[in-house]
Amino acid sequence: MPRDDRTTEANASTMLRDRKTGSVSEGVRNLHPVYLDRALNAEAWDVDGNRYIDFIGGIGVLTVGHRHPVVMERVAKQCDRFTHSCFNALPHEPYVAVTDWLAANCPIEGPAKSMLTNSGAEAMENALKLARAFTGRTGVIAFEGGFHGRTLATLALTGKTKPYKTGLGPLPGPVWHLPYPCPETGISVEDGMAALAKLFAVSADPASVGAIVIEPVQGEGGFRACDREFLIELRAFCDANGMVLIADEIQSGFARTGKMFAMEHAGVAPDILVMGKGIGGGFPLAAITGAKDVMSALAPGGLGGTYSGNPVACAAATGVFDVLRDEKILLRAKQLGEKYATHIAWLRDLPGGHVIGNMRGIGAMRAFEIIADDGTPSAKRLQTLLQRARANGLLLMPSGEHANVVRLLAPLTIPFDQVDEAFAIIGKLLPELAGIAD
Known part of the structure; x- marks a missing residue:
């Protein structure tokens, strides 16, 4: 899980962000202010030693994980x-x-x-x-x-x-x-x-x-x-x-x-x-x-x-x-997609689960919507989910016309217990998301 010193002023991520501001074009946007240090399969550690479950996977690049x-x-x-x-x-x-x-x-x-x-x-x-x-x-x-x-x-x-x-x-x-x-x-x-x-x-x-x-x-x-x-x-x-x-x-x-x-x-x-x-x-x-x-x-x-x-x-x-x-990855993609579907159905039954909208996609190429109380897209709730999930050790990726869709792009080789861990983090955050008014 993330370390307690995540917001320490002198940590390595802060120094790297300062360097980035001075030398990287503003046209290059970063979704997460996380500077990776090392990674293996579906886990990643930043330069401050914080551990994350990676559901971004290089935006779909890491089908067989980091450093297979x-x-x-x-x-x-x-x-x-x-x-x-x-x-x-x-x-x-x-x-x-x-x-x-x-x-x-x-x-x-x-x-x-x-x-x-x-x-x-x-x-x-x-x-x-x-x-x-x-x-x-x-x-x-x-x-x-x-x-x-x-x-x-x-x-x-x-x-x-x-x-x-x-x-x-x-x-x-x-x-x-x-x-x-x-x-x-x-x-x-x-x-x-x-x-x-x-x-x-x-x-x-x-x-x-x-x-x-x-x-x-x-x-x-x-x-x-x-x-x-x-x-x-x-x-x-x-x-x-x-x-x-x-x-x-x-x-x-x-x-x-x-x-x-x-x-x-x-x-x-x-x-x-x-x-x-x-x-x-x-x-x-x-x-x-x-x-x-x-x-x-x-x-x-x-x-x-x-x-x-x-x-x-x-x-x-x-x-x-x-x-x-x-490693029979075609079969595993189908199994992973089924597991995603089961977890998303579980999220809807939790307190605050009404913020979870429809599931989309095929196989392990799955996504789910974050919605407002009236069922309309909620980009605000999604942004909060991205930030709070990151603080709890889970990296997520948005998408969609209204920026309210969470793409599930974990490696297809991710251990199933890490999938369970990731959705447990999301489930814990649902009441907080439900309290946000658009």
Whole structure:
């Protein structure tokens, strides 16, 4: 549990915050004023010695936990051999080991090819390049509430203005945003397809649109799972209109939803699958995997990057792949999701439990709403929960259109007794949250 000296004036965290203020851009926001010192699996300790249960997991990066021994062993062995080679100039086996795995495991119809990048945003940028090259079209359709990155092109796709787009002026386009069909938005499959038809009747020529980009489960949007039938309809629509379907699984991929990729819940194969976060076990790595003809649309040299597919990060990924298989992480994600559901139901029965709203998501990609007494979203209560949970040794992550949704992004390898401990902390705080008036 946290130490009593958490607020000591001269503690290490305070000194680091002072240094940060002097040298880090104000555009870089920190959710929690916690400076990590060390971590293992789902536990983390800050520079003042306080221990936390980590339900942030690097915002979904640490699928197999902090410093999984298999991942760390692969990294150490690779570091003993060489730490970098730009794959475009001098290729290496770790890169090919990752692309081999992706070709065998990604839900792509027919032969699949891949490229590796440093981040999810970079992967999405390259997916857009390939879609343009393959179709000869520049237009893109994305969805409200979606998040695809902070680079200029990915910001154009992201379906949220503040804080990401504020003050930036025109972004690369053309991009059109449509409603996202899911229970939380109240948008049906019929509504979604009608919005698509209206777009083409009023604003866009179908012959100018090269790609439709969608998260099968929105991350930043609050773990809203897209209606499966809508994904099936999108696949058919893209086929009929010569468009590329791009699935953004940067947060939902690698077993988080109980399947390796969330698109598998709908039985839909995208033309391009965009991945990141959980692939590298904490090391910077992302990827795009797609149909052979789409991935070959650019001439040699059209794809790549200096650090893309760094051999150490690739070695880490091979460790992640083995852990996913050997520790039956797909099954564990389903079990963890069931445990989350049981705990959230338990919270509702506690004093103050009326502040707990609906649960969202699939598998272990779960979230729950914090609501006001009248059932409306309560960002104020959520912010209090974040602060008080942190003071009690639990790190939580917000999301959602109204900033009132708690994402559960603990490693899928978290011991179940630590899940129990985390929810006990939340349960203890409910009466305090219930006493806050919006």
